[in-house]
Amino acid sequence: MAWIYLVAAGVLEVVWAYAMKLSDGFTRPWPSTIMAVAMVGSVGLLALAMRTLPLGTAYTIWTGIGAVGAFLVGIAVLGEQASAMRLTAAALIVSGLVLMKLSSPQ
Numbered sequence: 001m002a003w004i005y006l007v008a009a010g011v012l013e014v015v016w017a018y019a020m021k022l023s024d025g026f027t028r029p030w031p032s033t034i035m036a037v038a039m040v041g042s043v044g045l046l047a048l049a050m051r052t053l054p055l056g057t058a059y060t061i062w063t064g065i066g067a068v069g070a071f072l073v074g075i076a077v078l079g080e081q082a083s084a085m086r087l088t089a090a091a092l093i094v095s096g097l098v099l100m101k102l103s104s105p106q
Helices: 002-022 029-049 055-076 082-104
Strands: none
Touching: 002 029, 029 055, 029 082, 055 082
């Protein structure tokens, strides 16, 4: 169950990052509200996952899902650049997440 909480927390991290972008510096109320709710939910689910998962594993995977997810939303939704170097960097992050998962005792 901890891994489900962790993945959900990572997805909510992507949601709040995207909502923050849409909030236009917190000048738009709905994206700002969505950002705050997703942020609280993300950290809450991370805390639940950390009941059983090691700190290093949980935090690394949480931030990695958020980083790669925000990167993908930036490309797919916001039209950001998808250069070979940026894609390689994202692939290296994902490979690190896989290795962290495989090395976890849970």
